[in-house]
Amino acid sequence: MIRTEELLLNVGPQHPSTHGVFRIVVKLDGEVITEATPVMGYLHRGTEKLAENLNFTQIIPYTDRMDYVSAMTNNYVLCHAVEKMMELEIPERAEFMRLIVMEMQRVASHLVWWGTYLLDIGAMSPFLYAFSDRERILSLFNELCGARLTYNYMRVGGVKWDAPEGWIAKVKVLVKDMYNRLDEYHNLVSGNEIFLSRIKGIGQYDAKTAIDYGLSGANLRSTGVKWDLRKDEPYSLYDRFQFDVPVGKNGDCFDRYECRMEEIVQSLRILEQALEQFPGEGDTMGKVPRVIRPPAGEIYVRIESPRGEIGCHIVSKGKAEPFRLKFRRPSFVNLQILPKLLVGESMTNLVTILGGIDIVLGEVDC
């Protein structure tokens, strides 16, 4: 008989597999986790408080820094909320630009996830593949708005910059190339036995639990719930395009992997159609008053970010600054299920499960 004793182990906040400054305190019995307590707030910057003293255009750069892997969707949710309150008309070309950058962002975000997830599990080279492809997308964003990560690209009423000469053609080439690259990814990783045995049946939960925990995005869809706000509560121009919502069955890490990989393909499909229908000319900014002052009232809008439902709740008192601005951050909500999933798992699965949830700490802490 081997004598065992309970071990308290601290993971993070400076740990590469926590994807940022996330800390989790686990109680171990041998290699088995008996209790897990997440500790957050290391990246809390008080965005919501700061926003109360800023006008809406000034808040947009702050949204970039929430989910810094998917800044375009964050830009969009804020602008969309204000536009809805003010009942503004957005020119079609601007809306197309937004949709294209959002879908490119989704691809880029999923590539980051794919690369880092495999890095977590122990495969080094996929990370390099993923980041070189992502870099192509970021370079295109750079060409568009002069920033690789924090774009500050959208505005209430449209977008700040029009597509430069030849940009659309470059995106078309990128989309075409990405299909081939995805095949390569699948060849490289998806059938790998070691990889599969690390993720199949790990971190499993059913649809009821997922809904109870308010999960969204691939975390929810992996359980078989077909819920994608682009389809279920269409915003922007998504109702004009053909695409499928990939769902899983078992709700384990493998299904989440499959869902995200398939979502890249669907995003590429949307991009193809959007680039085809892209209006040749038109404004990129709608008619917007000089001072953006949503009428008194309240609104909650939500869109599908790569991580799930990102929402924006604005309480306005008719001023240029929001009275209260609250973001529903999918990473924060999705992360809640982690302690439940970890209990009874072995320590090696901690990174597998945490990585599978796909969090961005800037968004968890906000």
Next chain:
Amino acid sequence: MSEENKREPDEASAPSEPVAEAPSEAPSEAPSEPASEPAAEPAAESTAPTPAPAPEEAAAPPAPRRVETDEEKAARRKASLEAREAAKAAAAQAAAQAAQAGNEGRAAAKAPGGEGEGGEEEQPPKPPSHNQPRLDRVVALLRELIAEDAVEEAYINEPNDHLPTLVIKNEHWLKTAQLFRSHAELSCSYLRNISGVDYETHMEVVYYPLNMENHHCYCVKVRTDREQPSVSSVTPIWETANWNEREIYDLLGIDFPGHPDLRRIMMPDDWVGHPLRKDYVPLDPEV
């Protein structure tokens, strides 16, 4: 938006006041606000744009901010409590009226395309929202199954996709939440968001339950007193409320009795104060 903006979109001299919903006489307008809310609002109004200083600061002795002890804070808070207590009844009533009027005003602004022939009370006739029957049904259900006075207010939030919005009496909230979750007609199994709002006269917790089958979403608000804010926890009903409630507790100081583990989540455990409250004084205002 309004016609004016279309005519002169980029006029540098465009006055900002008329631009914001000039036609509707809604109390959303800053200048017209004090008219409807006599007592408390002017004070609240003046503080809104500046970050920290609370309205009562003028009345209380100007305590040195950096080294303010808990006792001093308590004293300050007490002074503010007394000052507020007087204005509170009137203010609450005014706020309720304002909310009502604002709603009507918005509706009025929308219906005639911002032309503004509808005055403050003279709402032009417009077809009721397509969600009105759904709202009426929920209100009837709550009246029947919870309590006659369970619903304080019920209206359609038109700009927000005609979202049925209800204000529930605080003491009936837990039962109402259970009803939203498990009643066959509602069965909102998904709670998409919880927000806390500090309205300076009171606090409000806003819930967005959703039925994923038929895509019916609601906005449910629960108001609570500002000095002793407390709203029943719905974590036993929707697990997702757990961290959301912790966050609201942390940043706004609202207590959630029934929560299994109500600790700070964003701020350090030894932090004093709740940063998202409107009267929060930052430790170092320079930053």
